[in-house]
Amino acid sequence: MTHPSSFPVVRLRPNKSPQKIRFGFPWVFADELVLDRRTRNIEAGTIVELQTADRQPLGLCAFNAESKIICRMMERDVAKPIDRAWLERRLRHALTLRETLYYAPFYRLIHAEADGLPGVIIDRFGDVAVLQPNAAWAETMLDDLVAALVAVTGVKSVLKNGMGRARQLEGLVEETVILTGKIDKPVPVKMNGAVYLADLLGGQKTGIFYDQRENHAFASRLVQGLEVLDVFSHVGGFALSALAAGAKSALCVDGSAPALALAALGAEKSGFSAQFSTVKGDAFNVMADLASEGRKFDLVVCDPPAFAPNRQALEAGLRAYSRVARAGAALVSPGGYLVLCSCSHAADLARFRDACLRGIGKAGRFAALLHTGEAGPDHPAHTALAESTYLKSLFFRLD
Numbered sequence: 485m486t487h488p489s490s491f492p493v494v495r496l497r498p499n500k501s502p503q504k505i506r507f508g509f510p511w512v513f514a515d516e517l518v519l520d521r522r523t524r525n526i527e528a529g530t531i532v533e534l535q536t537a538d539r540q541p542l543g544l545c546a547f548n549a550e551s552k553i554i555c556r557m558m559e560r561d562v563a564k565p566i567d568r569a570w571l572e573r574r575l576r577h578a579l580t581l582r583e584t585l586y587y588a589p590f591y592r593l594i595h596a597e598a599d600g601l602p603g604v605i606i607d608r609f610g611d612v613a614v615l616q617p618n619a620a621w622a623e624t625m626l627d628d629l630v631a632a633l634v635a636v637t638g639v640k641s642v643l644k645n646g647m648g649r650a651r652q653l654e655g656l657v658e659e660t661v662i663l664t665g666k667i668d669k670p671v672p673v674k675m676n677g678a679v680y681l682a683d684l685l686g687g688q689k690t691g692i693f694y695d696q697r698e699n700h701a702f703a704s705r706l707v708q709g710l711e712v713l714d715v716f717s718h719v720g721g722f723a724l725s726a727l728a729a730g731a732k733s734a735l736c737v738d739g740s741a742p743a744l745a746l747a748a749l750g751a752e753k754s755g756f757s758a759q760f761s762t763v764k765g766d767a768f769n770v771m772a773d774l775a776s777e778g779r780k781f782d783l784v785v786c787d788p789p790a791f792a793p794n795r796q797a798l799e800a801g802l803r804a805y806s807r808v809a810r811a812g813a814a815l816v817s818p819g820g821y822l823v824l825c826s827c828s829h830a831a832d833l834a835r836f837r838d839a840c841l842r843g844i845g846k847a848g849r850f851a852a853l854l855h856t857g858e859a860g861p862d863h864p865a866h867t868a869l870a871e872s873t874y875l876k877s878l879f880f881r882l883d
Contacts, residue, residue, distance in 0.1 A: 491533040491544065491562070492526050494518070494555065498537040505534070505542050505557070509868045510597045512545065512555035524549050528655065529624030531558065531566045546602060546621030550655035556602035556619060571625070571632035574600045579636055582608075582862055590673050591862040592694050593637070598864040598872055603650070606633065607690040609671045609682055611640040614690040615663070618650035630663050641665025643684055649793070660685065670746060672753065676700050677728030679753040680719055681746040688743070692719060695859040696787065699825070699877040702855055703785065704729035706821055706879075710782035713737070713774075713815060715767050715808075720747035722785040722823065727756040735781075736762045737770045771811040779815060785823040786812045787877075792828035801828055802839040809843025813851075813882060822851070822880045829874035836876050844880065855879040 496502055500516045512534065517523070526532060528548040534555055535541055541562045545555035558566055578599045582591045593599075593613065594606035603619025613633055617623050630642050642663045651658055670681040675697055682691035703722050708730040714723035717736035724747070727734050734756075736747050744762040751760035763770050767788065786808045792801025809824055816822050824840045831839070833856070844851045857877035859865075865872040 491531055492547070493535055494523055494526070494532045494545070494547065495535045495539070496537050496542075500537070502536045502540070502542055504868075507868070510557040510602060510866065511553045511869075512557075514549075514552055514554040517554050519549070527624075529620035529622075531621065533562050546619060548620040548654060551620070551653060556597070556621070558600075558602065558621070566625075568628040568632050571601075571629055572636055575632055575636040581864075585861055588674065589637075590675070590694075592860075593862075595863050596866075596872070597869060598866040603654070604629070605690070607692075607694060608637065608639065609673060609684065609691070611638075612643065612665070612667060612671060612684065613637065613639045613641070614643045614645050614684055616645050616648070616650075616690065618648070618654065618656075620654050620656060623656060626663075634664065639665075641667050643667055645684075645690055648689075670749075676704060676725035677754075678720070678724035678750065678756075680724060680750050681753075682719070683742065683746060686742065687746075688718060688740075693721070695827075695863045695875050696721060696825070696877070698860040699823075699857040700725040702857055702879065703783065703821075703823055707731040707783055710820075711735075713781040713784045715771060715784070715786045715812065716788045717747060717762075717785075718743050718787075720750045721787060723747065723760065724750050724754060724756065726783065727751065727759055728754060731759070731783075733759045733761070736760070737767055738762070738764065739766060740764075768807070768811060771815060775811070775814045780817040780820075781815055782817050782820040783823070784812045784816050784820070785825070787823075787825040790828040791826070792830040795830050798828075798830045798835075801831055802835060805831070805836060805839040806843035806846070809840040810847045811843075813844045813847035813849045816849070816882045818883060820882060821854075822882055823877060824880070825875070825877045827875050829871040831876075832870070833876050837878060840878055840880075844882070850883040851880040853878060854881055 532547040534545045544559040593608045605616035644661045646659045673680045684691040707726040712726045712734040715737045723734035791804040792798045859875040
């Protein structure tokens with residue numbers, strides 16, 4: 485049964501089954517859609533009605549002919565308008581979960597498709613929110629999105645972090661802009677007994693990595709009285725939570741001097757300065773230097789950037805993860821712990837684990853796998869998108 489639509493209509497190709505869309509897959513790729521002149525002229529960010537080839541409605545999608553992901557599912561009910569009130573409902577639904585999980589307003593509020601706002605990331609830092617509008621529809625509706633965010637959460641300041649590969653793939657301009665309020669200094673974030681400093685304007689991503697919070701907590705169960713090495717540490721990651729849990733000492737290694745300065749400030753504000761130290765340099769070089777000095781640590785954590793950001797980089801990325809594992813394992817005391825992390829969605833858990841075990845074996849060590857960690861519950865996974873289960877943290881005990 486067909487019906488008139490108030491939205492531009494786009495249709496799947498006759499040879500493309502709608503079943504995966506009906507069963508929850510949130511994307512339509514460019515080669516699955518009929519792309520005639522009319523369709524190609526639809527402005528990026530427009531809400532369209534997606535139909536099957538025989539004109540049966542599937543839902544309302546955000547359209548962008550410039551993107552490989554040409555349609556992102558927004559709403560299954562084609563009668564519902566996508567407006568500020570709709571945005572407020574989605575934000576309120578997400579906020580209810582976060583307020584259930586966390587006693588303080590420091591968390592990922594919106595995790596893209598899994599929270600029903602495709603391509604959008606929002607991290608909350610108390611009265612400040614950092615918004616990543618990584619899809620064209622979010623740019624088109626930016627004013628409504630910010631107004632809805634302020635109305636639902638009560639935040640005073642909103643920063644648009646419009647940087648990164650995701651925006652490039654959408655054909656969007658990269659920029660960082662304060663949209664409302666004021667942000668003039670790093671924001672202190674209390675997690676797992678420590679204070680972290682998040683540089684919202686100049687730091688990596690949105691300033692801090694909330695996704696590792698639960699893995700920091702698990703590592704903290706192991707560290708009483710131990711010496712910790714945190715490689716690719718960013719602003720203190722595992723190190724500060726380990727000191728809060730009673731670690732004897734923690735050494736952070738990172739290539740960014742500003743990140744290490746924030747880590748040191750976090751250690752100071754947490755009261756751990758005497759047990760905390762940093763080394764700036766290439767992680768592989770620093771680990772090699774520590775090994776040549778005969779240094780050993782009871783807990784070594786390696787949490788590198790994404791070595792395999794896409795399928796084309798997968799094999800090289802897996803070799804890099806194996807190299808990290810080998811270097812890290814060489815620094816672990818007998819009976820100590822090695823934590824290896826990957827945020828590469830292209831490297832699934834099995835292949836990442838195999839790469840780690842190869843590296844550990846090349847270091848001449850035997851490992852028992854204690855725990856496999858994922859992103860925290862404020863980073864829910866979309867059940868139809870393997871990309872949303874990107875984070876893997878493997879906890880090994882070495883002989």
